[in-house]
Structure formats: structure tokens, C-alpha cells
Amino acid sequence: MSVIISKNFFNLLSVLAELGGKCKIAAFVSLAFWGVGTAFGQVLPLAEADQAKIEAELGRLSLEQKIGQMFVFGFRGQEMDPPLRRLLAKYKPGSLIVFHRNIRSPEQISTLNQQIQEVSRSHVGLPMLLMVDQEGGTVTRVKTNPSPPSALALGMADDPKLVREAGKITGKIISLLGFNMNLAPVMDLSDPYEGNFIGNRSFGQSPERVKLFGEAYSAGLADAGVIPTSKHFPGHGGVITDSHRSLPHKKDTLEQLETRDLVPFEWFAKFQYPSAIMVAHIAFPSIDPSGVPATFSKMLITEVLRKRTNYPGLVITDDIEMSAAGSIGAVGERAVRAILAGCDQVMVAWTPSNQRLAVTAVREAIASGRISVERVDESVRRILRVKLALRPPVGNSPSELSSRFAQLAGELRVLTNRVSQENLTKSLRGYSYLEGSAREVREALVFSADPRFYHAVREVWGSGAKLRVLSPGTDPEVTEALASRPNSLALFYATGSGTVRMVNNLDEATKARLIVVNTTNPGAIYNTNQFLAVVNLNSRNFQSGYWLTEFLRRLPPEPEDLRGPAAEEGSTEARAQWPPSRRRRLKN
Numbered sequence: 001m002s003v004i005i006s007k008n009f010f011n012l013l014s015v016l017a018e019l020g021g022k023c024k025i026a027a028f029v030s031l032a033f034w035g036v037g038t039a040f041g042q043v044l045p046l047a048e049a050d051q052a053k054i055e056a057e058l059g060r061l062s063l064e065q066k067i068g069q070m071f072v073f074g075f076r077g078q079e080m081d082p083p084l085r086r087l088l089a090k091y092k093p094g095s096l097i098v099f100h101r102n103i104r105s106p107e108q109i110s111t112l113n114q115q116i117q118e119v120s121r122s123h124v125g126l127p128m129l130l131m132v133d134q135e136g137g138t139v140t141r142v143k144t145n146p147s148p149p150s151a152l153a154l155g156m157a158d159d160p161k162l163v164r165e166a167g168k169i170t171g172k173i174i175s176l177l178g179f180n181m182n183l184a185p186v187m188d189l190s191d192p193y194e195g196n197f198i199g200n201r202s203f204g205q206s207p208e209r210v211k212l213f214g215e216a217y218s219a220g221l222a223d224a225g226v227i228p229t230s231k232h233f234p235g236h237g238g239v240i241t242d243s244h245r246s247l248p249h250k251k252d253t254l255e256q257l258e259t260r261d262l263v264p265f266e267w268f269a270k271f272q273y274p275s276a277i278m279v280a281h282i283a284f285p286s287i288d289p290s291g292v293p294a295t296f297s298k299m300l301i302t303e304v305l306r307k308r309t310n311y312p313g314l315v316i317t318d319d320i321e322m323s324a325a326g327s328i329g330a331v332g333e334r335a336v337r338a339i340l341a342g343c344d345q346v347m348v349a350w351t352p353s354n355q356r357l358a359v360t361a362v363r364e365a366i367a368s369g370r371i372s373v374e375r376v377d378e379s380v381r382r383i384l385r386v387k388l389a390l391r392p393p394v395g396n397s398p399s400e401l402s403s404r405f406a407q408l409a410g411e412l413r414v415l416t417n418r419v420s421q422e423n424l425t426k427s428l429r430g431y432s433y434l435e436g437s438a439r440e441v442r443e444a445l446v447f448s449a450d451p452r453f454y455h456a457v458r459e460v461w462g463s464g465a466k467l468r469v470l471s472p473g474t475d476p477e478v479t480e481a482l483a484s485r486p487n488s489l490a491l492f493y494a495t496g497s498g499t500v501r502m503v504n505n506l507d508e509a510t511k512a513r514l515i516v517v518n519t520t521n522p523g524a525i526y527n528t529n530q531f532l533a534v535v536n537l538n539s540r541n542f543q544s545g546y547w548l549t550e551f552l553r554r555l556p557p558e559p560e561d562l563r564g565p566a567a568e569e570g571s572t573e574a575r576a577q578w579p580p581s582r583r584r585r586l587k588n
Helices: 007-020 022-034 051-060 063-069 082-091 106-124 151-157 160-176 207-223 254-259 262-268 298-308 323-328 331-341 352-368 373-387 398-434 451-464 478-483 497-504 544-552 572-576 580-585
Strands: 071-073 095-098 129-132 134-136 227-233 276-279 314-319 345-348 444-448 465-469 489-494 514-518 533-536
Touching: 051 373, 063 071, 063 106, 063 352, 063 373, 071 082, 071 352, 082 106, 082 352, 095 106, 106 129, 106 398, 129 373, 134 151, 134 160, 151 160, 151 207, 151 398, 160 207, 160 398, 207 227, 207 262, 227 262, 227 314, 254 262, 276 298, 298 314, 298 331, 314 323, 314 373, 323 331, 331 345, 331 352, 331 373, 345 352, 398 533, 398 544, 444 451, 444 478, 444 544, 451 465, 451 544, 478 489, 489 497, 489 544, 497 514, 514 544
Parallel strands: 071 095, 071 345, 095 129, 227 276, 276 314, 314 345, 444 465, 444 489, 489 514, 514 533
Antiparallel strands: none
């Protein structure tokens, strides 16, 4: 349950601020926002963020503190150690981004996040925006078992209520651990049947469907009190180039973007709760002839995002240490140019020396008049608007946190399995003739980098299931293994770029023996007709080994349960109608 703090309460705080002085009231405000507990973090509607309160807070901050609010920093380590304390004391950043490197356990990251908030309040009197990339699928920092479904898996399940529930459970989990901002959902358009950088991180290629599912996921996060972040404006979808390594170029005109890529972002711009939009390091030369990445384009951020869509929320950069941002110059210049373009917060996620250079460059740009104080205040107002609409989760004892985390992880597991089974069922409809086809096959060779998939297969198949481990830099000898066992069925669990490359490089005769469970986007597997089957799960879930094996080994129905010709699909007569190549592949 959530509690809405009334606008009158904010007005009362403003009056008290006038009567009691700024310094004294800052501590009271901090307690007011942080001392009242609910089950999860609270996000207030934008209308509740009182402008007078924002101006009072803005006036209280020094220029140094305002500059700090405009940065998102990453850090090393998993404790409140001296380097992290120095980072927080020296730069007073408004936000931190947490990666998997910072997380050892739910209890550890919960404690660390609480300590970070305490230090932030002592330095600035404001909460910290604690961000995490919890998209689902492969981009999941807080690990659960199995991983939550990818955006594509959710999109393929085609149930907005289910997507909203996924956002809500995800929000509850990360809020429980002290995070108040999720760098999701991905609202790029991406054709899953084409190879591209985004892959299964996108809900799909239809503007209206991505808008629908992005809306549902964002609402779910807000239900749990977590700020959603739509990315990567104005649209990374369809781009093959990885912006972590080099600068992608997209030739679409503004008119083309408005009919496709911008549709989900235009909806998100009207989201009635605090939100953020992350800008992509992609050049759109047909829109901004300068050829700079969107992160540094005033045309795209100020003219298109702010003015054309009337977006009032935060605009944050992707990490400016990424190679695609390097076309602007050194890190310091990148930070300055991002702010001049209209970004509110600049992310420097990895290198302490680059964080120092970025802050120094912004300070110097303000001192020289290149960045005006008014421009700084403009962004800090937006940051305050979000922060003053937040409350963190209630502190829990270690045992309470462990228990609650386990409960929520269990709820997420049920939802994940439901999504995975829906994806598997839809994909298997194209291979209905395989149902029950392997019930008399004695041996199954399982090629997988995840032994849990093998154990799920073995749970149904029994001792006849044999594992061949896939690992980077080693040759699993798939062809040789199948040649030595001509009567075995072969299952290949493709979980990432390495295993996908491996299976794509096999010869056609070997492919003809394989049933591939593809957990990446469907377009990653080439020439699917060469395989015995390619089942698209669209997200990793080792339990799929159990469900697929159950499908392949399914017993025929009892005679009294037969319901006409459709029930005879597994019969000898039906099998005779299969393509000859399929019959040969399954011959025992």
C-alpha cells in the first residue's frame, strides 16, 4: 500500500521554512521525507511536487552542491570504504549507479544503499538517486533464479497486465534493496528477427506495441515506488553498431522518427509520475547536420524532446566514457557539451580520474560563463522535483529483508516461468509434429554452458541424458559427438553471443540433428530451416529444458481420450505425412 502526502503538507513545510530558517528546516525536511515508512518506496504524482518547496531547496544549495547534483557516478567495491566516502564528500554527486560488481548479496547491497543515503543527507540534505539497470533478461544486476524475463519475452507473451506485474515485482525487489530508480524500460524499436545491438532488450518492432508494453512496465515500477527510465532516446533500435565501441549513425529524418521510433517516447513524455529519459550515443545527421551523438545535440534534446514533446522530466546521459561519446573530445568536454545540449545529469560510471575531469570541466565552464548558473538551476529544479517526490523503503532487519526478498523472488519466478512457458508454447506450434516424437529415443546429448538446463532435461529424460559443456575458447566437438551417436537426440541451449556463434558455424548435416533452444533474439540464429528445430524462448530460463523434454517425450493419450483425427497426430499414419528429412532425423 502507498500513502500520498498531500500538497497541504508541502505548503506547511514551506511556511515552516520561512519561519525557522533554511538550515534548521533542512534537517526537518529530511526527516519528513525519510522518516515516514511504507512497505516500499513512494513516488508522488508530479502535481504534488510543490514549486515553492523546490525553490526553497534550490536556494539552500551552494553552487558546488548544485554541480554535484548533475552527475551520476559509478564506484568500485561493495562497502562504504574510504574511496567511496571520499567520492561522496568531494563531489557530492546527486546520483550513483550500481552494477553487479557492487552487489554481493541482498543484505549487503541494502546496507550499503542505506549508508549511501545517510552520507548524502549529511552532505547535501537531499536523498540520493540510486540507479540500477534491472531490465530483465541479460541486463539484470540483482540476480534471481531464474533471471527475470527480457523485454522481448514479455512482448511476445502479449499481455499488458503481465508486463505491468513484471514491472511491479521488479520494482518491489529493487526498492526493498534501497534503489529508487530503474534504468528501464528499453523503449527502442527493434525487429527481433534481424540481427542488431539491442537484441531481446526491446519489446518489439511495432511502435504501438512498444508504447503499450513500455507504459505497462513503467506503471508497474511506479506502483512499487520506483522511478522508470525510458531509453535510449531518440531510438537505438535497428542499429547494428555497439555504441560502447564506436559511434552508430542512423539516417532517419525527423518525420520518419515521428512515425516510428519517437512514438513510445512521446507517450513516456506524458507519464504523470517522476521519470527520466536516457539519451543514446547515436548520431542522426539528417536531423542534426553536425553529426554529433544525440547526447550532445541541442536539436534533439532541447528542440525535439523538450519542446516538441513537452517533456518535463529528467534527461540523463548514457555513460559518457563509452567510445561512441568520444567524437566530442575528452571526458571533460563531453560533460560540458551534454549539459549545453540540455541533459540534466551526466553519467561517468567507471573511472575515478574521468569523474574528476568531468566535474572540473563543468566548474570551469560555469566560471567562464560558457554554462550559465541559470542553466544549472534549470536542471537542478528538475532533479529536486524528482527527489522531493521520493521516500525510500522502510529499514528491515537482516532476517526480515532475507525473508521478504525470498518471497518476492518467488513471485518473480512464478511470473518468469509463466512468460517463458508462453514463449515456448508459441514457438513449438511450428513444430507440433515433434510432440512425443522422442519417447522411444534412449539417449539425449545436451550441449549447454548452463548445467542447470541439463539437469532440467535429465529430470524428465533420466540417465540417458548426457551433458557436453559449452565454454568460451573450447571446442565442444558437437559434430564429432553426434557422429559417434547417430541414434541420439541433440539439444543445444544457446544463451549468448558465444554459443550463438558456435551453433551458427556448424555444418548443415550437424545442424539437421539439433533442436536449438534460443534464448537470444530470433534473428541471431541463421538459416533456421537447416536445424531439426529452433525454439525461441527470447530470454534465458533453464527450466525450459524440462518443458521441452516433456513435450518431446510426451506419452500418447489413452484410447478413451482420443478426440478424432487431431488427436492422431503422433500416430504412425500422421508421422508418415511428415517431411522425409524430418523422419530421417528422428529415426532411432
